[in-house]
Amino acid sequence: MQNDLNNALQRIARKEPSRELFARILAQVKVEERRGVIYARIGVLGTAALLSLVALVPALRELYAEFTQSGFVQFLSLLISDAGIVAVYWQDFLISLAEALPVFGVAGVAASIFVLMLSTRYLARDIRALSRRSSFAL
DSSP, X not given: OHHHHHHHHHHHHHOOOOHHHHHHHHHHHHHHHHHXXXXXXXXXXXXXXXXXXXXXXXXXXXXXXXXXXXXXXXXXXXXXXXXXXXXXXXXXXXXXXXXXXXXXXXXXXXXXXXXXXXXXXXXXXXXXXXXXXXXXXX
16 A cells, blocks of 8 residues: 555656646746736826826816916907908917917817827727737737
8 A cells, every 4th residue: 555655656756747748837927917017007097198188177267367368369269250350460479379379288188188199099098909809019
């Protein structure tokens, strides 16, 4: 009985796992590492999208306030009401319009929209990559 047990243990000790098993384990470890990186990126990109969406509200309010204070709206209404005069003096009109343009407000809104769109794009890409189970090629 003891001899049979020793023989069985020796046969088990001599067996080594196949090389395919080692390769599959390493491949699965790489997949899990990539999945962890994607989860981290989803957290960062989701936070960036949320913050840019929140920042868009004050940026739009600032843009509205700057439009009303700068007289830009009055210049645009002049374009509609007296288009003939604007056509004659179009160069001066464009310079006045450019001077009245609220650059800070426009830049704030543009930057917020840019960050929102960019983070949403990469967030969708990462979520799509997670939904595909077979490959995480990015």
